[in-house]
Amino acid sequence: MKNTPSRRAARRLKKLEAERKKKEKGKKPTDGITKAKCKICMMQVVVTLKNTLKLDEHIAARHAKCTLADCFPDETPEARALRSAAAKKASAAAPKYKPDKPLAVKKKKKKRK
Numbered sequence: 001m002k003n004t005p006s007r008r009a010a011r012r013l014k015k016l017e018a019e020r021k022k023k024e025k026g027k028k029p030t031d032g033i034t035k036a037k038c039k040i041c042m043m044q045v046v047v048t049l050k051n052t053l054k055l056d057e058h059i060a061a062r063h064a065k066c067t068l069a070d071c072f073p074d075e076t077p078e079a080r081a082l083r084s085a086a087a088k089k090a091s092a093a094a095p096k097y098k099p100d101k102p103l104a105v106k107k108k109k110k111k112r113k
Contacts, residue, residue, distance in 0.1 A: 038071045039064075047075065 035044045036055060040063055045054050052075065059071050069076050074083075 036072050036075045039073060040066065040071055045072075 033046060035050055036047045037044050038058065043058065043062070045058050047054060055068060055072055055075055059066060059068060063071055071078065
């Protein structure tokens with residue numbers, strides 16, 4: 001038998017599945033992990049939601065005279081509280097279900113001559 005459409009389709013599906021698995025393999029879960037950028041030296045520091053020790057280490061090692069608000073203004077407790085409040089407000093305002101799609105308007109078919 002030669003390449004029938006069903007065989008070609010099966011081969012194509014297998015190839016697409018392999019590509020999808022490759023893409024997923026490289027991704028890492030990012031549960032609460034963000035990258036904070038220092039405003040002074042522009043260095044990025046990986047920070048979790050609960051642990052900000054790396055920010056303190058960066059400040060102590062690089063900018064001893066600066067404070068957390070000087071280096072990472074977005075990671076201060078006040079800024080984090082505002083961000084979480086805004087996220088809660090946005091999630092509460094978002095509808096629980098997707099809205100219904102509007103009814104499609106049918107186009108008139110042109111008659112062929």
